[in-house]
Amino acid sequence: MRNVTFKKIEETISADEKGIFTLISLASAIGICINLASVSSPYLGIIFSTIYFLINNTFAGNILFKDENPGFRFILGFFIMLMLIAVGGSAIIVATALVPIQFNVTTTIGVLVLLGIGTSFLNNRKIMAKLHKQKK
Amino acid sequence: MTTVGSKNRSINLVFYIAFLTFALAATVMAIFSWKEDLYFNLNPFVLPAYFAASVIMVLILFRDDLISNLGRKFAVVVGYSFLTRIVSIILFYPGSSGDPWYHLAVSRTWYNTGMHYFSFLPATLRELTPEIQTALGRIYIYQRAAAQQSLVVILSRILSIDVYWVHLCLLGMIWSLFIPVMAFKTSKTLGASDRASLLAAILMANAPIALAWSFLEVPNSLGFVFFAATVYFSARMLTSESELKYGVLAFACSVVAMLAHSLTGFVAIAVFLLAITLRTYNKEKNKGEKRAFLTLPLGLALSVMLLPLTTIGLQLLYPIKSSLSLTKFFDLGIYQIVLANYSAYTFIQGIMYGILSLLALIGILLKAKGSSEKYVKAFLALAFGVLIAQYRIFFYFIDPPPFGVHRLLVFFPFVIAPIAALAVDFFFKGFSNWSANPSPRIGSHKLTFREGLAILLVTLSLSAFFAQGILSTWEEINKRGDISIVSAYSMEAAKRIHEEYLRTGEKYVVVSDQLSEMAGIALVGRYNLNEYYMLSIGQHQNRPLFEQALSEITLEPMFTAAKDNNATIAYLVVSRWSVKWYLGQAADYSTIVNELGRQYETFAIVGSDEGEVHVFRYRVALTPTEGIGPTLRVLMDSQESYINATYTYATFDKVTYSLNLRSASTYKITDWPIFWSYESIQPTPADASIDANTWINFTATSTDMLYTVSWTANQIYPNVVWKDDSFREGWFKAGAGKATYSFTTDGDIANISVQGAARDYIIHDRQLPNLSGRLSLLVRLRFDQNTISYISLWEDAIGSEQVFFSGTIRAGEDYRTLIFVLPEDATFTRIRLIVRTPDGSPKTEQLDYIMFVEA
Numbered sequence: 001m002r003n004v005t006f007k008k009i010e011e012t013i014s015a016d017e018k019g020i021f022t023l024i025s026l027a028s029a030i031g032i033c034i035n036l037a038s039v040s041s042p043y044l045g046i047i048f049s050t051i052y053f054l055i056n057n058t059f060a061g062n063i064l065f066k067d068e069n070p071g072f073r074f075i076l077g078f079f080i081m082l083m084l085i086a087v088g089g090s091a092i093i094v095a096t097a098l099v100p101i102q103f104n105v106t107t108t109i110g111v112l113v114l115l116g117i118g119t120s121f122l123n124n125r126k127i128m129a130k131l132h133k134q135k136k
Numbered sequence: 137m138t139t140v141g142s143k144n145r146s147i148n149l150v151f152y153i154a155f156l157t158f159a160l161a162a163t164v165m166a167i168f169s170w171k172e173d174l175y176f177n178l179n180p181f182v183l184p185a186y187f188a189a190s191v192i193m194v195l196i197l198f199r200d201d202l203i204s205n206l207g208r209k210f211a212v213v214v215g216y217s218f219l220t221r222i223v224s225i226i227l228f229y230p231g232s233s234g235d236p237w238y239h240l241a242v243s244r245t246w247y248n249t250g251m252h253y254f255s256f257l258p259a260t261l262r263e264l265t266p267e268i269q270t271a272l273g274r275i276y277i278y279q280r281a282a283a284q285q286s287l288v289v290i291l292s293r294i295l296s297i298d299v300y301w302v303h304l305c306l307l308g309m310i311w312s313l314f315i316p317v318m319a320f321k322t323s324k325t326l327g328a329s330d331r332a333s334l335l336a337a338i339l340m341a342n343a344p345i346a347l348a349w350s351f352l353e354v355p356n357s358l359g360f361v362f363f364a365a366t367v368y369f370s371a372r373m374l375t376s377e378s379e380l381k382y383g384v385l386a387f388a389c390s391v392v393a394m395l396a397h398s399l400t401g402f403v404a405i406a407v408f409l410l411a412i413t414l415r416t417y418n419k420e421k422n423k424g425e426k427r428a429f430l431t432l433p434l435g436l437a438l439s440v441m442l443l444p445l446t447t448i449g450l451q452l453l454y455p456i457k458s459s460l461s462l463t464k465f466f467d468l469g470i471y472q473i474v475l476a477n478y479s480a481y482t483f484i485q486g487i488m489y490g491i492l493s494l495l496a497l498i499g500i501l502l503k504a505k506g507s508s509e510k511y512v513k514a515f516l517a518l519a520f521g522v523l524i525a526q527y528r529i530f531f532y533f534i535d536p537p538p539f540g541v542h543r544l545l546v547f548f549p550f551v552i553a554p555i556a557a558l559a560v561d562f563f564f565k566g567f568s569n570w571s572a573n574p575s576p577r578i579g580s581h582k583l584t585f586r587e588g589l590a591i592l593l594v595t596l597s598l599s600a601f602f603a604q605g606i607l608s609t610w611e612e613i614n615k616r617g618d619i620s621i622v623s624a625y626s627m628e629a630a631k632r633i634h635e636e637y638l639r640t641g642e643k644y645v646v647v648s649d650q651l652s653e654m655a656g657i658a659l660v661g662r663y664n665l666n667e668y669y670m671l672s673i674g675q676h677q678n679r680p681l682f683e684q685a686l687s688e689i690t691l692e693p694m695f696t697a698a699k700d701n702n703a704t705i706a707y708l709v710v711s712r713w714s715v716k717w718y719l720g721q722a723a724d725y726s727t728i729v730n731e732l733g734r735q736y737e738t739f740a741i742v743g744s745d746e747g748e749v750h751v752f753r754y755r756v757a758l759t760p761t762e763g764i765g766p767t768l769r770v771l772m773d774s775q776e777s778y779i780n781a782t783y784t785y786a787t788f789d790k791v792t793y794s795l796n797l798r799s800a801s802t803y804k805i806t807d808w809p810i811f812w813s814y815e816s817i818q819p820t821p822a823d824a825s826i827d828a829n830t831w832i833n834f835t836a837t838s839t840d841m842l843y844t845v846s847w848t849a850n851q852i853y854p855n856v857v858w859k860d861d862s863f864r865e866g867w868f869k870a871g872a873g874k875a876t877y878s879f880t881t882d883g884d885i886a887n888i889s890v891q892g893a894a895r896d897y898i899i900h901d902r903q904l905p906n907l908s909g910r911l912s913l914l915v916r917l918r919f920d921q922n923t924i925s926y927i928s929l930w931e932d933a934i935g936s937e938q939v940f941f942s943g944t945i946r947a948g949e950d951y952r953t954l955i956f957v958l959p960e961d962a963t964f965t966r967i968r969l970i971v972r973t974p975d976g977s978p979k980t981e982q983l984d985y986i987m988f989v990e991a
Contacts, residue, residue: 032293032294035296036293036294036296039296040296041296042295042296042297044296045294045295045296045297046295046296046297048294049291049294049295052294064381064385071207071210072317072321075313075314075317076317078313079314079317079365082287082310083362083365083388083389083392085286085287085290085291086282086283086284086286086287086392086395086396087283087388087391087392087395088286088290089282089283089285089286089287089289089290090279090282090283090286090392090395092286093246093252093278093279093282093285093286094275094278094279094282096250096251096252096278097252097271097274097275097277097278098271098274098275102249102250102251103246103250103251103286103289104250105293107250108289108290108293108294111290112290112294
């Protein structure tokens with residue numbers, strides 16, 4: 001029963017009807033930004049981050065590991081998200097060696113938003129279908 | 137059916153509860169083990185509880201009639217993996233000392249400033265880092281450990297949780313969650329059963345050789361996780377139809393492994409190249425192309441040599457000096473050449489670290505099911521071979537290796553655990569005659585004696601393997617003694633200093649023991665120019681300054697340190713353990729702290745026992761204080777004159793008194809305060825006769841010449857009861873020292889030279905008036921490098937008894953003033969100086985003065 005529930009949630013999120021989960025993911029990134037700028041509450045931080053990761057892990061898992069079972073798909077999606085965050089952050093770190101930018105709150109949120117938009121874009125059914133079509 | 141179902145649920149529940157109970161017990165016992173002192177403490181119930189949790193976990197893994205659902209079994213495996221990390225992190229809280237803290241400091245700097253710590257490098261240190269002057273060099277420096285720093289900083293920001301906590305928990309969490317997943321999935325590509333795959337998951341996550349790396353928060357550890365992912369995606373690339381997708385993922389993982397640590401990056405790329413080689417070889421072979429037989433050896437050679445060659449090539453970017461050397465190989469003994477790392481292992485270590493490799497070798501020999509499974513097994517076996525070859529090349533030929541060569545052994549479990557699990561599963565099935573994936577129907581299978589024995593053996597041996605593995609890991613980390621764990625008291629001291637800064641906003645610098653240094657930089661970041669902690673690593677000066685402050689009881693290091701960031705406040709943080717650690721067993725914490733208390737203000741005392749931390753504070757005056765000193769009697773051309781001396785000082789322990797003289801041809805100075813020590817006459821007079829205890833006579837080159845006679849004084853110890861500043865009288869050779877020697881003096885400085893055979897020495901004695909009371913001995917001296925010296929004091933009134941011994945005196949080529957607090961209940965009638973040459977070569981000690989002062 002629990003598996004079915006998790007599977008349903010996972011399917012609902014990855015379906016992303018009308019882009020609702022993309023919007024929620026972006027809203028959670030804005031929530032993280034507001035929390036950082038004003039409240040700095042770990043509770044809010046954990047809630048917003050959990051929402052952000054829940055949605056984007058599902059997207060990433062759905063994009064890359066469609067043939068896995070839902071549990072592994074979600075965990076591997078989480079792994080990919082952490083990997084993308086590490087790559088995004090590292091890119092900023094290396095960029096600071098060459099151009100006058102900083103690895104600060106703005107660039108951090110920038111990375112999160114970009115990743116959120118990127119995963120939801122690739123998760124979009126039409127694009128997925130196109131990708132699969134090209135593959136075939 | 138309902139009865140069987142409810143029985144199943146009850147058994148399930150009992151085993152869940154049993155596992156959770158033992159896991160919780162191990163965690164709670166670990167929490168009870170922890171004390172706010174300096175040392176690693178292990179409650180005797182931690183390991184039994186951990187062992188019991190291991191037993192339950194292995195039983196669940198091997199008995200499908202206990203918990204049959206694969207997902208739930210996997211959850212237990214992941215839960216056990218978390219348990220290992222959680223218990224270890226608690227036991228070593230606030231964290232094992234060393235590299236993790238320097239990386240935490242870097243993350244803290246990124247978090248606080250958004251910039252690399254090199255951006256804040258003090259001017260005094262810039263010449264030490266020529267590698268950052270070029271763009272390529274900067275990119276190389278900045279990308280090092282970037283994956284860990286970016287993850288820690290970004291997660292810390294989005295969770296609004298302090299960098300310290302994210303840094304402490306991130307690696308353990310990632311390792312516990314993802315390593316079992318990667319191991320399980322890699323095993324599946326081998327066609328392994330669920331049981332073998334689960335076993336691979338637990339073996340990889342808890343391999344003894346990798347355990348320490350699974351909770352020590354260094355970038356290398358994070359790199360291992362991405363290496364494991366590279367192995368999995370490479371294996372999938374070989375077997376899946378989505379070759380390109382898994383190829384890109386494997387390459388991306390090796391890039392992230394590189395962004396975590398170069399070592400893991402290059403090894404991951406080597407394994408990825410191996411997978412590509414195998415794929416190419418297979419394609420060419422299937423097409424019947426002859427070059428297939430060239431592709432494989434070339435690809436293998438490239439995979440093996442990638443790491444050694446990039447290590448040597450790295451010196452184009454970074455100042456390391458690794459090279460291929462045959463000398464290293466010829467210096468090894470035959471046992472080292474043959475057994476390599478095993479030659480240094482104990483019996484237990486040999487079994488613990490070797491068993492996986494042995495099982496893997498057996499696993500390689502087992503017949504694989506299908507062609508794609510064979511293909512993956514060949515890949516893993518070749519990867520194992522590549523890793524062994526890389527290790528042996530570093531062990532035999534790379535000199536000096538840029539990292540501990542043993543790190544290469546940590547890669548092994550990520551490649552061999554799936555094959556080793558196949559072997560365990562094979563033996564288990566062979567012994568018990570049980571099927572690979574037994575029927576999930578509960579109650580339908582009756583346990584035979586052989587099955588029971590097989591389960592008992594495998595449960596006990598695997599549980600013992602995991603428990604011994606974790607215990608050995610803890611013991612290994614704890615081997616460093618006093619400096620194994622960063623002291624909670626040092627962290628509290630750093631916090632108080634930081635709070636004081638937040639109140640006053642005054643720039644400060646800290647000279648401290650190394651644990652306090654780690655605690656400090658973890659809190660304020662590296663090269664924080666407002667809250668600046670001197671560092672001990674590399675060519676940084678914290679250690680020599682700290683040792684100088686303690687051995688000479690001086691403020692001077694605070695001035696040197698304050699120059700780095702123009703601080704107005706200097707802190708000296710001294711932990712009780714550090715006194716013996718830095719100065720030797722003879723050093724006494726209470727005495728040193730009391731003496732430091734004369735010059736420094738006590739800011740805070742934190743903690744107790746060996747972990748006690750005493751925080752001293754000193755306001756650094758950047759411009760020296762000047763003024764008029766006492767009046768001295770001077771005979772100028774036999775005419776009596778009284779002239780005021782002037783003084784100048786930065787610190788009270790080093791006051792310079794000067795007397796300016798002009799318009800006479802001869803000068804005779806007497807009766808200066810006893811605590812002054814004659815230093816010099818500038819410019820050099822035509823003629824001078826000096827007894828620095830009593831008189832200074834000199835003849836001017838012309839009457840117009842202005843002469844400055846100067847003395848130094850330690851104003852903190854003005855009550856001198858006896859001194860020898862000239863060494864003209866009373867010294868005689870004593871004892872049986874056989875060194876060839878000379879003892880000369882110019883009336884101010886005594887030169888004692890020794891040479892002869894190795895460890896030869898010479899002793900000089902001098903009688904003292906009967907000295908007693910609360911006395912300290914001040915000695916100002918300097919040595920040739922490696923000279924060994926001792927001072928002892930004797931009481932000869934009744935018998936001849938040594939009542940004070942200095943221990944080995946550490947000084948340098950610059951003059952230093954040493955302070956020894958003397959025993960109060962003794963009378964001193966004789967002083968003895970011993971000078972030794974350690975290798976027989978000529979050594980010289982120069983003594984400026986010896987003073988006995990009243991405390």
